Amino acid sequence: MDAGARTGHPLPEGSPAASHGRWYRDACGAAFAMELVGERWTLPIVREMMLGPRRFNGLRGALPGLSAKVLTERLGSLEASGIVRRLTLPPPASVQAYALTEWGLALEPVMQELGRWAVRSPGHDPLLPLTPVAFMLSLRTMLMPERIGDLALRVVFAVGEARFVGRLDRDGLKIESAGEALPGADLRFSAETATDYLPVFYGKRSVEEAGGRLSVEGDEALARRFIDLFALPAKLG
16 A cells, blocks of 8 residues: 555655655665666756756756756656755846755765766776766865865866856865856866866876866966865776
8 A cells, every 4th residue: 555545645646755666666765766866867967956056958958968858857757756946046037947955955975975986987988078067076076085184275167168166175175156257266277178177187187288178277286286185986906
C-alpha cells in the first residue's frame, strides 16, 4: 500500500513520495536519490543553477545537447520534488527564472564527492567541453583546504561572457555570479573557455606553456600560490 492509499489522499505525480520506488522498489536512501536526480540531464541542470538562478534559455545555451522538451520535463520534475523553484528576477530583467531551493543547494557536497570519485577513473576525459559554472564548481571541489593557511583574497574570473567573483579565506572558497560592474580584486583571470583554465590550474603549467590562452592580472607570486591550492585526486592504478 502506498503513502496515498494509507492517508486516503492521492499523491501528486512527481512528488518525492510518489516517485519513491518507481525504479527500484527499494527503501534505500541512495536508491531514492537516483529516482529524484538520476534521469539523464538532471544533474547537469542542477549544476548550472548552483551559483544562482538561471533563465530557461540560459540553461539551454549552457547545455546545447539538451532539447527544450527534455529541459521542460526535467525542470517540472525537479520543481515537483522540491529541488527547484520558480522566481521572477528583479528589474530591469523582470523575467521568470529557476533556482535551487535550500534542499536543492544541499546537493553540492554530494556532487563534489561524485566529482572527486569520478575523475580518478582513467576514462575521465578532461578535454571534453566544460561550462563556466562547472569549472567554478570544480575549483570549490578540488580545493585543498590544508594549503590555504593565512591566505585571504578576492578573485575575479571571466570565462567568455560569464563573470564570477571568488572570496577565499580559511573557511574555503565562496564563488558567486557577477554582474557587469565587477568589484576590485587581488587577482583577475580571464579566458575564452573554461577548458583554457585547465592546463594552468590542474596541469600546473605556466600561462606560456599552456599557450597563453589564460590571462592573469595581479601579483605573479600570489597568482601561483592561489593556483597551487587546487589539485586533482590521483588516478586509479
